[in-house]
Amino acid sequence: MKVYICGHSYEVVEVEDTFDVDSTHFGQIDYKKEVIYINKNLTAEMKEETIIHEMVHGILFHIGQDEKSQDEQFVQALANAIYMGFKLG
Numbered sequence: 001m002k003v004y005i006c007g008h009s010y011e012v013v014e015v016e017d018t019f020d021v022d023s024t025h026f027g028q029i030d031y032k033k034e035v036i037y038i039n040k041n042l043t044a045e046m047k048e049e050t051i052i053h054e055m056v057h058g059i060l061f062h063i064g065q066d067e068k069s070q071d072e073q074f075v076q077a078l079a080n081a082i083y084m085g086f087k088l089g
């Protein structure tokens with residue numbers, strides 16, 4: 001699966017890792033390789049949520065808001081808001 005972030009094509013790869021950044025982190029984005037890694041053991045819903053979360057990191061990075069991208073609470077809140085929009089739409 002591929003997603004586009006600010007015109008960059010990111011490959012979404014499912015992996016075994018749990019990304020021990022913190023307990024709420026189920027994915028990771030690599031800006032140089034343009035890859036989003038997600039934990040393959042998640043439910044379909046959690047995978048969607050995780051991809052959106054990592055996309056928010058990517059959007060912030062590509063628009064030069066790297067500092068905001070480090071703010072996990074901000075990223076998660078924005079990702080949740082976007083995800084809810086999909087669910088309600």
Ligand SMILES: [Zn+2]
Pocket residue numbers: 025053057072075
């Ligand atoms: Zn994050």
